[in-house]
Amino acid sequence: xxxxxxxxxxxxxxxLIASNAxxxxxxEGKNSQIxxxxxxxxxxxxxxxSGTNLGLSCGNPLATANLKPDETLVDLGSGGGLDCxxxxxQMLKADSSPSGKVFGIDxxxxxxxxxxxxxxxxNLPDGLVQFxxxxxxxxxxxxxxxxxxxxxxxxxxxxxxxxxxxxxxxHRLLKPGGRVAVSDLLAKTQMPDHIRQDAAxxxxxxxxxxxxxxxxxxxxxxxxxxxxxxxxxxxxxxxVYQELAGRDGCCAVExxxxxxxxxxxxxGCCSKDTQPKSCGADKPQSGGKVDFNEWVASYQIYAxx
Ligand SMILES: C[S@@+](CC[C@H](N)C(=O)[O-])C[C@H]1O[C@@H](n2cnc3c(N)ncnc32)[C@H](O)[C@@H]1O
Numbered sequence: 356x357x358x359x360x361x362x363x364x365x366x367x368x369x370x371l372i373a374s375n376a377x378x379x380x381x382x383e384g385k386n387s388q389i390x391x392x393x394x395x396x397x398x399x400x401x402x403x404x405s406g407t408n409l410g411l412s413c414g415n416p417l418a419t420a421n422l423k424p425d426e427t428l429v430d431l432g433s434g435g436g437l438d439c440x441x442x443x444x445q446m447l448k449a450d451s452s453p454s455g456k457v458f459g460i461d462x463x464x465x466x467x468x469x470x471x472x473x474x475x476x477x478n479l480p481d482g483l484v485q486f487x488x489x490x491x492x493x494x495x496x497x498x499x500x501x502x503x504x505x506x507x508x509x510x511x512x513x514x515x516x517x518x519x520x521x522x523x524x525x526h527r528l529l530k531p532g533g534r535v536a537v538s539d540l541l542a543k544t545q546m547p548d549h550i551r552q553d554a555a556x557x558x559x560x561x562x563x564x565x566x567x568x569x570x571x572x573x574x575x576x577x578x579x580x581x582x583x584x585x586x587x588x589x590x591x592x593x594x595v596y597q598e599l600a601g602r603d604g605c606c607a608v609e610x611x612x613x614x615x616x617x618x619x620x621x622x623g624c625c626s627k628d629t630q631p632k633s634c635g636a637d638k639p640q641s642g643g644k645v646d647f648n649e650w651v652a653s654y655q656i657y658a659x660x
Contacts, residue, residue: 414538432509433459559604
């Protein structure tokens with residue numbers, strides 16, 4: 356898959372997930388179970404408006420990030436606002452009028468609209484949380500202004516050639532001494548082509564997963580000191596998505612092939628009832644039968660600038 360196809364497939368898929376949540380179709384119970392299995396507390400989850408936790412996470416980057424109420428946090432790939440709203444609650448717990456700021460960055464316009472709606476329902480002080488539509492490889496915030504960067508199951512969705520740029524963006528944004536706390540799926544081994552090219556497994560956060568050595572190299576190339584970079588394999592069971600919600604990883608809908616989405620705009624192709632052959636032909640091959648634990652592991656990744 357070339358990088359344009361990766362961006363379009365990921366964006367179409369996550370925008371559809373956001374639209375479904377906006378329409379009240381998020382499966383709250385299953386999504387809570389998924390988030391609990393990655394370490395969110397019942398109290399954290401209960402504090403979120405419905406449609407915020409979409410069951411798309413693969414860790415809890417804030418669990419050990421020691422966020423302070425006067426800090427500036429950026430969440431890369433903020434989805435429905437899960438970690439931004441949890442961060443805001445943590446700040447408010449420590450200080451009823453925190454001076455810090457939480458920014459959520461997401462490339463999907465629909466996802467940003469959903470996160471804004473959720474933040475509006477969360478009873479937060481004005482201006483504490485702000486969502487920005489942008490790719491995480493080009494973040495419209497000033498250099499050296501951020502204390503903490505978090506991300507939850509997103510960097511794997513960036514095309515390989517742009518991943519090093521994401522690490523450079525993290526380094527650019529952080530103040531000296533600023534820190535990174537990322538949850539992501541990392542590959543246990545090089546994956547075969549039939550997996551790497553599978554759209555469902557890409558959107559499910561498996562097919563785009565990189566090796567620990569690659570993340571280590573990209574951190575160092577971006578300017579992070581080798582000694583400050585730590586990888587922790589959380590050994591979480593990654594078949595929870597399949598077992599609890601019957602789906603491919605963090606992807607809550609089947610990705611629509613890009614060619615099909617384009618055709619649909621012009622010729623009404625690929626409605627739910629009639630699937631023309633031209634669209635079905637490049638349907639994802641995984642069929643939901645891949646053992647995630649065989650190929651990837653959930654990591655907590657830390658670094659300091
Ligand atoms: C698996 S979801 C995780 C959402 C959120 N972090 C959570 O845990 O609920 C991935 C999110 O990253 C966003 N995303 C994917 N690629 C992106 C990119 N290159 N730049 C910005 N956002 C991206 C998607 O739109 C989606 O909202």
